Amino acid sequence: MTKSVNNHDDALLGLLGEGGFYSGQELGKRLGVSRSAVWKRMQLLSAKGVAFEAVAGKGYRLTQPLELLKQDEIIAAMSPSAQSYLQQMEIHEEIDSTNRYLMQKARSNAKTGFACLAEQQTQGRGRRGRVWVSPFASNIYLSLLWRFNQSPSELGGLSIAAGVAVGRCLDELGVVGFGLKWPNDVIWQGRKLAGILLEMSGEASGPCAIVAGIGLNVTMQPQAAQAIDQAWADLGMALGTQVSRNRVAGLLLQHLLLAFAVYDQHGLTPFIQDWQRWDGVYNTQVKLILPHETITGVARGIDAGGGLRLEHGGSTTIYHAGEISLRTLK
Numbered sequence: 071m072t073k074s075v076n077n078h079d080d081a082l083l084g085l086l087g088e089g090g091f092y093s094g095q096e097l098g099k100r101l102g103v104s105r106s107a108v109w110k111r112m113q114l115l116s117a118k119g120v121a122f123e124a125v126a127g128k129g130y131r132l133t134q135p136l137e138l139l140k141q142d143e144i145i146a147a148m149s150p151s152a153q154s155y156l157q158q159m160e161i162h163e164e165i166d167s168t169n170r171y172l173m174q175k176a177r178s179n180a181k182t183g184f185a186c187l188a189e190q191q192t193q194g195r196g197r198r199g200r201v202w203v204s205p206f207a208s209n210i211y212l213s214l215l216w217r218f219n220q221s222p223s224e225l226g227g228l229s230i231a232a233g234v235a236v237g238r239c240l241d242e243l244g245v246v247g248f249g250l251k252w253p254n255d256v257i258w259q260g261r262k263l264a265g266i267l268l269e270m271s272g273e274a275s276g277p278c279a280i281v282a283g284i285g286l287n288v289t290m291q292p293q294a295a296q297a298i299d300q301a302w303a304d305l306g307m308a309l310g311t312q313v314s315r316n317r318v319a320g321l322l323l324q325h326l327l328l329a330f331a332v333y334d335q336h337g338l339t340p341f342i343q344d345w346q347r348w349d350g351v352y353n354t355q356v357k358l359i360l361p362h363e364t365i366t367g368v369a370r371g372i373d374a375g376g377g378l379r380l381e382h383g384g385s386t387t388i389y390h391a392g393e394i395s396l397r398t399l400k
């Protein structure tokens with residue numbers, strides 16, 4: 071793997087992250103900066119949502135444990151075969167969007183197997199032009215660039231494969247009761263736990279580059295969550311305990327790399343069984359919102375190409391993703 075910069079080596083957060091109180095003077099001494107420089111940096115971190123307390127006579131302390139992303143720990147959480155597909159990794163302290171960044175890299179000949187993670191996104195992109203709320207050091211924001219040999223028309227099932235990859239990661243983490251909602255929302259107890267955004271660059275006749283972006287809520291900041299316009303969940307709720315963000319990032323990247331390598335060779339078939347296992351809307355009443363109409367019917371799983379089988383008006387029609395939104399009807 072190409073050794074790449076981990077450009078958020080934050081010595082101050084590194085020290086505070088160890089726990090305990092540090093006076094401004096001690097922090098300044100350890101970091102080789104003035105007390106006022108420490109104070110300014112603390113204000114910046116506070117604005118990012120990092121909660122700390124300042125106690126007279128004791129100093130500063132984080133009020134919540136904080137684990138920053140580290141390349142070595144992410145890689146250590148991955149299987150050797152997944153590691154072999156990873157060509158490059160970058161971790162950014164702050165970026166507009168990891169997907170936008172890799173789409174730009176895709177246009178400048180970056181290699182397949184290039185992963186980009188961020189502690190925070192200022193313009194996180196969701197599907198259908200929505201915003202993906204991406205507060206600092208709380209969740210996973212991961213994008214992967216992959217160059218497929220197939221043409222875009224053969225990649226119709228890729229969003230299903232990406233959903234299954236997230237499902238496999240959650241399964242390995244021990245999450246119980248999650249579901250996949252076509253084409254690739256990840257739901258826990260009716261609330262959104264993760265989202266996937268696939269973006270494509272290439273010619274209609276192929277080959278093409280895909281940037282797969284995954285946002286997985288790990289420990290959502292309550293303040294930031296106020297901006298989310300739908301019911302949400304995080305891994306803390308789903309597991310009932312805190313989990314290492316580096317381990318989650320490693321497992322997520324592992325399953326995504328392996329899924330894309332398998333899809334490249336064998337297409338969607340190896341993913342159908344796991345999709346069926348986790349299909350969260352199978353045999354339920356749903357509403358499909360198409361660009362110019364809305365159809366209600368009963369979801370009957372997916373076909374061999376990853377299209378949704380919707381039964382309505384006495385027959386079953388296959389719908390393909392794109393600008394379609396699916397809502398469950400209760």
Ligand code: BTN
Pocket residue numbers: 166167168169170191193194195196197198200202210211212213255264265266267282283284285286
């Ligand atoms: C959705 O709307 O369900 C898709 C959300 C995808 C969010 C992820 S976070 C990492 C990557 N970078 C982005 O800007 N978006 C994706």
